[in-house]
Amino acid sequence: MLAPAAAGFGSYAAVGDSFTEGVGDPGPGEAFVGWADRLAGLLAGRRAEGGPPGAFRYANLAVRGRLLDRIIDEQVPRAVTLAPDLVTFCAGGNDILRPGSDPDALAERFEGAVADLRAVVGTVLVCTGFDTRGVPVLGLLRGKIATYNAHIRAVADRYGCPVLDLWSLRSIHDRRAWSEDRLHLSSAGHARVALRAAQVLGIETPSDPDLPWPPEPLRLPAQVRKDNLHWAREYLVPWIGRRLRGESSGDDVLPKRPELLPLEPARLESCR
Template identity: 50%
Template sequence: MTEAHPWSRYVAIGDSFTEGIGDPDPATPGGFRGWADRTAEVLASTADDFAYANLAIRGRLLQQIIDEQAEAALALHPDLVTVSAGGNDIIRPGTDPDEVAGRLEGLVQTLSSEGATVVVFTGPDIGATPVLGRMRGKVAIYNENIHAVALRNDAVVADMWSLRELADPRMWAPDRLHFSPLGHHTIARAVLASLNVENDLEDQVLPEAAPRQWRAARREDIGWAREYFVPWVLRRVRHQSSGDGRSAKRPDAVSVVYRQE
């Protein structure tokens, strides 16, 4: 069981990654569980009156997170905040990772202004990911900026780039843009480790994957592009977002129950 920790009020902000997309769970508000819910459940297991809110909404860009979620997060008086933001900006053509990181730093300063511990995230190594892999260098530059932002502002870094296990396709959802339940579980373990919180979440050791035949892999790639990538591109062209009309799944800080994996 988890050892005691100093936090009693946790607020998560961000986009689809923090909302938990890719980790479906009908019993969870919004229908997705995700690493943030999993992290909160563990933290709640040894803290009396622990409360958790999740303000993240899929598709949100950094400026939207700043404008829509920062003030709402502070209004809940958290002593722990996780913020993963800027990823949707970075994968868009023409964005400057240095400029995006500068705005992220302002957000971190705002969130920490009342003494909360702030956790930020590096992006995963997407070098082997179809389509997104070509943006690997841009993500790496953004990640270096995130480390610098954390150092200057006494924030905690949950370093997903260093999680080599995330290179396994089984860590990713069928859309190849979000993490699978296994991926979210792995990231929850990493977040807890970054906070020096011991826990009972097991390290998931995967058996060696069966080799993929070239022809079958190409069929899968074509099917993926038709079902997921083309709609994503069309939303960009039409200036639409998967989060349009959606609200936060956990807008209020409430208690959560630890679920043994």
């Protein structure tokens, strides 16, 4: 489902975890940018060019590592209070990664949050999970992710929500769309997702987010093995350790933009 053309959006609040916080897309200082910030900049530009008078306002409530229940308890009520014109709600991925998680039960809680948001927000954009086909370790969860995605689409149909379908975005299967940890998108990957989100909202974009990547040099098998070993040592093992200890990378992290503050316009770059 496509949303109406977004020139009329005067405010936007992003709700979610590390994906929406923008981890993997470095910004000034220790902050991250990410697809939601990039989308907000474009929406601010459309507001300035052809929308109603008044500054565009943006809040990003997302925090890395957050599970669905904590997002629902902390971020969703805040978004309801802010009552912006647009909310993006992407949550549940960290739960799916945990052993024993039930995508059916997660979807029930997800739907309750969507109902709360839709009661006060005109447009709530929801996100599917990524297709993890061919991804070490995470590929084993592909069936659970697909089940959760089917629920998200059903919820979107029931509540009239546009869907940012990450499963169908083929360009992010390229390794250049991912940061070195292989768990978070790179800057280029976040840019592709921002372009797709803009398309879903009915905005013309400078290029197709599924545009093929430029050719890259062929990597020898020995280099691939070396890279995989480095990744496992530097990222996979610590990630598993945090899960076993019940720790989160976002335990001491606060939302980077908790208020609806004015935002300067920005452009979405082309994929070329």
